[in-house]
Amino acid sequence: MYSYKLNIPAEVHDEFVQSQPQANLLQSSSWAKIKDNWQSQRVAFYKDDEIVGVATILIQTLPLGFTIFYIPRGPIFDYENTDLLHYIVKTLKELGKKSKALFVKFDPAIIYCIHSDQADKTPNLSALNIIQNLQEAGADWTGLTTDLAANIQPRYQANIYANQFHFDRLSKTMKRKIKTARQKNVEIVIGGNELVEEFARVMKKTEDRKQINLRSADYYQKLIDTYPKHSFIAVARFHIADRLTAIQEELAKLKDAETKFTEKTKEAKRLENSKAQERLTEEFVWLQDKYEKENCPDSIPIAGTLNLQCGQVSDNLYAGTDTEYGQYQGSVLVWYETVDYLFKRGYRSQNMGGLENTLDGGLYKFKIQFLPTVEELIGEFNLPTSPFYSLFNFAYKLRKKMRTKHS
Known part of the structure; x- marks a missing residue:
């Protein structure tokens, strides 16, 4: 009964x-x-x-x-x-x-x-x-x-399951993007209340880019406070000063190699060296300007995720990125580290959130790179x-x- x-x-x-x-x-x-x-x-x-x-x-x-x-x-x-x-x-x-x-x-x-x-x-x-x-x-x-x-x-969602996810299964392109982020001084930090302001800054960049209204820092704080043992924020911090130093070191190596060229050095090698110097110099000038405009910070947040968990399942409620720094692949690395962090702690699945019903929009194209199961609900x-x-x-x-x- x-x-x-x-x-x-x-x-x-x-x-x-x-x-x-x-x-x-x-x-x-x-x-x-x-x-x-x-x-x-x-x-x-x-x-x-x-x-x-x-x-x-x-x-x-x-x-x-x-x-x-x-x-x-x-x-x-x-x-x-x-x-x-x-x-x-x-x-x-x-x-x-x-x-x-x-x-x-x-x-x-x-x-x-x-x-x-x-x-x-x-x-x-x-x-x-x-x-x-x-x-x-x-x-x-x-x-x-x-x-x-x-x-x-x-009605459509991208769900990653622990028994189907592994770094080795990702495409060569995705592996290269993750490697790029790590090599170019992007660090992933996982925490709670102390990361709300940085996460809110990234979300504001997302709002401005898409011309939409999402949520305020107070709302993100509320989520963390309401689920204190079942939530976290992951932020991709880009260390600008360290990247500037790394560029200078790479340029010094290229210039040193250039001084050792001889008449026998192939033109292709000379051209490769020249283009690399040009690319790095251009990045340095652009990044130095950003560094000064940001008041010379140790790091800036360029991407982030906010995750809540229920039992063995997890939901990524919000995610954002500052596309101005897109070449450093912060969004790819922070999503990968979010998923990896959850699965290492025994969670069964990670819901990446909704997709366009046509399965051909920007959300779909980004999320499908992580090999989720695309689920259509009733x-x-x-x-x-x-x-x-x-x-x-x-x-x-x-x-x-x-x-x-x-x-």
Whole structure:
């Protein structure tokens, strides 16, 4: 016999979440603290005395006492258990109606299809059955959306799995980029609160480049403070002074070699030496100017990642780079070191975040270099809980469409 309880202890909720194949950060109890501009509610579903499902529900208040329920990447339960599925859907509807919710929106962490050279890209039969069962239970499926902005959470994501990741599997190009960063005085530092300001600086560079608004340093601080034992920031620090010294040393070696050229020295070797001196001199002049404009710092942050963990899985929530220093490959090195750091500590996967649904944009082209599994999720569902649902949903879709058109 099924039953439910509201607001069970956070540790009980989290223990269940972390034990499940669908474990994810957005269903951890602490995520409600991050989204504190919403109200929240935890619900646990039981079969007899055993927990068989949970949901962290975010509740957005609307005028006239109405609300919206949103369950990011949840609820978490065995979706192939049809009886349990129908009970949970029924219960969520009842809870929504009690809170005057217009609808209950949820986007479960169920994989619809794997996209790779090896996979045949056919939909997962289990996912198709789950979609059908949810629809039969009364859920309105928003479908296989084609626009990244059409959903609250990305429908396509890049997930790196520990048992599939190794430096030796990376392409020659990626190995060369990692080597370049290390040789050109880029250092990766991993920490917490002490790196928030540096990370926020990198993210501000990303905002300015993309002409978008992301988050403030206070928000990044909030993430670290809310998940003190399950979070870290990785920053790529570029040591400008050390690089300037290294360039001078390389130029001295080239000039010394040039003095030893004889009539027998091949023209190709002379040309190679000349071009190398020209390239390094140009870099030195450019970098010296940057060094002075930056008030001669020991180092500057040029890339960073912010990572949170839930059980054995991890999510890279934010990442940024200062493309002005792109030739030093800080973004590649900081991502590689982030993944390596997690897997050496026993984590099962690293979610790199969303991708364009067309799988051909800038996010995809960068992230695919790390050999992730590209996962297409089944998307969003709405449970209507009000007579005003259809009208509101039409307005919601129209607003989404207009915002996407002008973004």
